Amino acid sequence: xxxxxxxxxxxxxxxxxxxxxxxxxxxxxxxxxxxxxxxxxxxxxxxxxxxxxxxxxxxxxxxxxxxxxxxxxxxxxxxxxxxxxxxxxxxxxxxxxxxxxxxxxxxxxxxxxxxxxxxxxxxxxxxxxxxxxxxxxxxxxxxxxxxxxxxxxxxxxxxxxxxxxxxxxxxxxxxxxxxxxxxxxxxxxxxxxxxxxxxxxxxxxxxxxxxxxxxxx
Amino acid sequence: xxxxxxxxxxxxxxxxxxxxxxxxxxxxxxxxxxxxxxxxxxxxxxxxxxxxxxxxxxxxxxxxxxxxxxxxxxxxxxxxxxxxxxxxxxxxxxxxxxxxxxxxxxxxxxxxxxxxxxxxxxxxxxxxxxxxxxxxxxxxxxxxxxxxxxxxxxxxxxxxxxxxxxxxxxxxxxxxxxxxxxxxxxxxxxxxxxxxxxxxxxxxxxxxxxxxxxxxx
DNA sequence: TAAATAAGCAAACGATTGCTTGGTTATTTC
DNA sequence: GAAATAACCAAGCAATCGTTTGCTTATTTA
Numbered sequence: 001x002x003x004x005x006x007x008x009x010x011x012x013x014x015x016x017x018x019x020x021x022x023x024x025x026x027x028x029x030x031x032x033x034x035x036x037x038x039x040x041x042x043x044x045x046x047x048x049x050x051x052x053x054x055x056x057x058x059x060x061x062x063x064x065x066x067x068x069x070x071x072x073x074x075x076x077x078x079x080x081x082x083x084x085x086x087x088x089x090x091x092x093x094x095x096x097x098x099x100x101x102x103x104x105x106x107x108x109x110x111x112x113x114x115x116x117x118x119x120x121x122x123x124x125x126x127x128x129x130x131x132x133x134x135x136x137x138x139x140x141x142x143x144x145x146x147x148x149x150x151x152x153x154x155x156x157x158x159x160x161x162x163x164x165x166x167x168x169x170x171x172x173x174x175x176x177x178x179x180x181x182x183x184x185x186x187x188x189x190x191x192x193x194x195x196x197x198x199x200x201x202x203x204x205x206x207x208x209x210x211x212x213x214x215x216x217x
Numbered sequence: 218x219x220x221x222x223x224x225x226x227x228x229x230x231x232x233x234x235x236x237x238x239x240x241x242x243x244x245x246x247x248x249x250x251x252x253x254x255x256x257x258x259x260x261x262x263x264x265x266x267x268x269x270x271x272x273x274x275x276x277x278x279x280x281x282x283x284x285x286x287x288x289x290x291x292x293x294x295x296x297x298x299x300x301x302x303x304x305x306x307x308x309x310x311x312x313x314x315x316x317x318x319x320x321x322x323x324x325x326x327x328x329x330x331x332x333x334x335x336x337x338x339x340x341x342x343x344x345x346x347x348x349x350x351x352x353x354x355x356x357x358x359x360x361x362x363x364x365x366x367x368x369x370x371x372x373x374x375x376x377x378x379x380x381x382x383x384x385x386x387x388x389x390x391x392x393x394x395x396x397x398x399x400x401x402x403x404x405x406x407x408x409x410x411x412x413x414x415x416x417x418x419x420x421x422x423x424x425x426x427x428x429x430x431x432x433x434x
Numbered sequence: 435t436a437a438a439t440a441a442g443c444a445a446a447c448g449a450t451t452g453c454t455t456g457g458t459t460a461t462t463t464c
Numbered sequence: 465g466a467a468a469t470a471a472c473c474a475a476g477c478a479a480t481c482g483t484t485t486g487c488t489t490a491t492t493t494a
Binding site for chain 2: 481484
């Protein structure tokens with residue numbers, strides 16, 4: 001070894017700083033969180049943060065990276081135990097995603113809330129990280145049995161948009177991540193009835209009078 | 218008259234300030250937009266803004282109100298011409314919502330992007346305005362012919378979340394608001410095929426017994 | 435034409451911002 | 465036990481922030 005890893009010597013408060021930052025970024029937003037706010041919550045002086053991070057932007061990138069790591073791990077773990085059915089797998093991924101987003105940790109929430117375009121220097125990094133994570137949903141949606149003309153990209157983006165909006169309205173007790181994931185998938189899933197019966201009710205693509213949903217009976 | 222309306226005398230640059238503010242709030246975010254930025258873009262001096270608005274927060278509230286007004290009018294107008302079919306009506310509302318959100322004007326975008334909790338003083342005002350607007354979607358979703366156990370609140374919140382996420386990924390030319398609205402609705406609409414043939418393909422998603430979508434009639 | 439007022443300028447206030455710099459302490463390593 | 469270094473303190477810098485205050489100008493109204 002000798003010239004091996006630096007390996008956190010002694011108590012390293014880097015993690016504490018990250019925890020506090022994630023929480024405050026979610027509570028007040030990045031721009032409205034001052035480095036002094038973070039320092040105070042960690043029990044340090046403002047300048048001491050710069051021993052661990054080069055800049056405030058750098059601190060956000062670190063929180064973002066940790067958030068992507070955590071939510072990715074969570075989804076991957078859920079998928080390993082999810083079996084083979086494509087809809088069940090997608091639902092499991094959504095449940096893991098929502099659990100991270102609505103849970104006590106703030107890291108995933110930062111990933112969702114942060115607009116990469118607000119950080120022109122790190123924009124590519126942030127977009128790349130998020131894309132790598134969301135690739136999981138691309139694959140999951142590609143595996144779904146869907147009518148041939150379905151736009152799977154739009155389906156995926158709908159689902160991601162719906163999930164990432166939950167922090168705005170979610171109330172603990174009234175719902176659960178698992179329950180929401182189930183309802184989300186239930187609302188998107190098309191019952192693939194045998195023998196293409198479903199196409200009968202499909203709409204005319206160009207937006208004009210669409211076949212009615214319940215017309216008979 | 219004598220004691221009648223104040224009635225904008227001469228050129229009133231209030232509207233210009235609002236336009237500029239809406240644009241910059243969307244571009245850089247509220248906290249990262251300084252009053253000096255806004256003043257410069259209007260050709261005024263920083264202090265002059267305070268002749269028209271009492272504070273920066275006040276300015277945001279004004280933009281927000283204008284945004285709610287515009288998107289509400291747009292949706293209402295679309296609904297007047299939309300006929301009676303519940304799905305067609307919902308799709309028309311979505312198209313109007315998306316057109317405002319993805320169009321050139323920034324007002325609606327501010328409404329979507331602004332987190333009321335970031336403005337504790339005006340939080341109730343902002344939430345109230347947004348709720349009044351979104352009530353339109355509550356009514357539209359209530360009118361849908363859906364399986365009895367469907368959670369219409371979740372359906373509505375899914376749709377709103379999906380729509381409000383579009384500014385993140387929308388690219389002009391590749392999609393249109395109308396096209397997206399159609400795909401969104403298409404993905405949510407369940408083809409009510411005759412005689413419940415669909416149940417065959419239903420699966421129990423997460424180990425919980427999921428009530429089937431289409432069971433009766 | 436005189437008084438009133440709408441609209442904005444000019445200049446600065448105090449507070450807060452992200453960050454730097456030089457020194458200090460405690461722990462390791464040799 | 466000496467040298468090195470990880471981790472932080474103490475103090476402050478320059479820039480920017482939202483906002484205020486007093487004054488000027490141009491347009492209305494009477």
